[in-house]
Amino acid sequence: QVQLVQSGAEVKQPGASVKVSCKASGYTFTGYFIQWVRQAPGQGLEWMGWINPDSGGTNYAQKFQGRVTMTRDTSISTAYMELSSLTSDDTAVYYCAREPRIGETDIHYWYSDIWGRGALVTVSS
């Protein structure tokens, strides 16, 4: 079945980086965008950006520009999100989510129809 399987929980020290993976299965990886959304404990959803697994093109939310890098490895249908210079404010569950795409265009629908289970990243000294 269609699913996104994310890497496990991580504990990082302030100033470190974290890289979360998201392995897709059950569909054509390059046929959909991958979005990254995070949720701090007890808080709402926060969009971080997207990657086009086909072209590798990315777009990041302004808040994270300079600190986030989204990549993909099409050979293993896996997307990655790396966040650097971590602070305690980055403690959150990080979700990857599939976004439908119109053919081979870069036209977005913006909603996500399939979500990973999330990866908890805890930043603590």
Place this chain on the structure above:
Amino acid sequence: QSVLTQPPSVSAAPGQKVTISCSGSSSNIGQNYVFWYQQFPGTAPKLLIYDNNKRPSGIPDRFSGSKSGTSAILGITGLQTGDEADYYCGTWDSSLSAVVFGGGTKLTVL
């Protein structure tokens, strides 16, 4: 502070109907499609409504969405205790060049 405004909580009795509002502006809801997610504690969000009023396969027709101007509404009829969850609206904001969300609404079925 969320870009889209939702009530923090709503409640209603089983079998009744409830609506959840989502207010935005001309740069987001006013010119883009709205979607809604349902989220149970400790789980990932689930798509309920997309393109303002469309339901993905498997979502019962008790859930409906509508949009007018810069506001959107999620409606749930025939409330069940299993509908108790957090609900989030979202859309693209053309000025911010970002997907934006409401702060979420906690639904309690009394």
